Amino acid sequence: MNAYDRLKQMIRTSEGQMTVWSQPEVDAAFDAYRAEILAEEPPAPSPEFNAAVARRAQLLAEITARGGEWTTRRTHNLYKSLGITGLFRSTVREDLAAVHRAGHLVQHDEPGRRFYTAKGGGDRG
Template identity: 35%
Template sequence: MSAEDYPGELDMLRGLVATLHAVAEHGDLTDVRKLLDEHQTDDRAARAETPAPAGPTGRVTQLLDAIRTARGRWTTATAYRFYRDHLRSLDHIPNTQLRAVARGDLRDLAVWGHLLRHEEPGRQYYTLKTRKDGR
C-alpha cells in the first residue's frame, strides 16, 4: 500500500511546502493563497487522472463471497481447499503455487478492508470484517 494517492503526490507536496516557506519569509499572504489555490487545482487534476483503487475481482470476489457465507476463521489452507473444490479454472495450477495464490488473496482482502488478520503463535488466520468490529 502506498502513502501516495497518485504517483508524484509526495513530490508535489514537498515542493509546495518548500515554496510556501520561501514565500512566507519574503512574500505576502496573497502569494501564499495563490500557491495554495494552484496546488488545489493540480491536486484535483491528478486525482481525476488516477484510476480507482483496486478491489476484488474474479476468483477473489468468489473467495470473499464464500467467506461472507461461511464466516469463521479462514486460513491459507481453507482458501486453498475452497479454490480446489470450487474453481475448476485453477486446476492447472500446482498445489504449492495455489497455496501462494490463496495466501496472497487473503492478504489482499485484508489490505482492502474486507478481512481482519489475526495472529496466534505459529498461526495466522482471517475473519470477515464487520461493522461491529469498530475498526
C-alpha cells in the same frame, strides 16, 4: 511554469534570492497548486488490484456460504476449484488477512496454526 514549480521558486533561498512574497501572493500560489492537484485524474487501478478485489469478494462469499474454518490450504484449494490458479501461498495468506482487516473474518491463532471464520458465526461447514 506550473503551480508546484512556482511554489518551489517562492521557497528557495539557497540560490541567493531573498525575495519577500506578500501574503496574497503566497495564498494565490497555494490556491493554484490545490486547484492543479484537484484537477488531476486519479490513476486507474491496476489490473492486478482489480483481480485481487474480485478474488477477495469471491472468497468472502464462499466463506459466508460454506462457513467453517478457513486456512491457507483450504482457501488455496477453493481457488483451484474456481479456476483461479498460479497463486503463491503468500498471496492466499494475504487475501485471508485482507478480508480479516476489512472486518469480515475472525482470526484464530493456535500453536502452529492460523485459521479464520466468518464474523458473526458462519460455522456451517
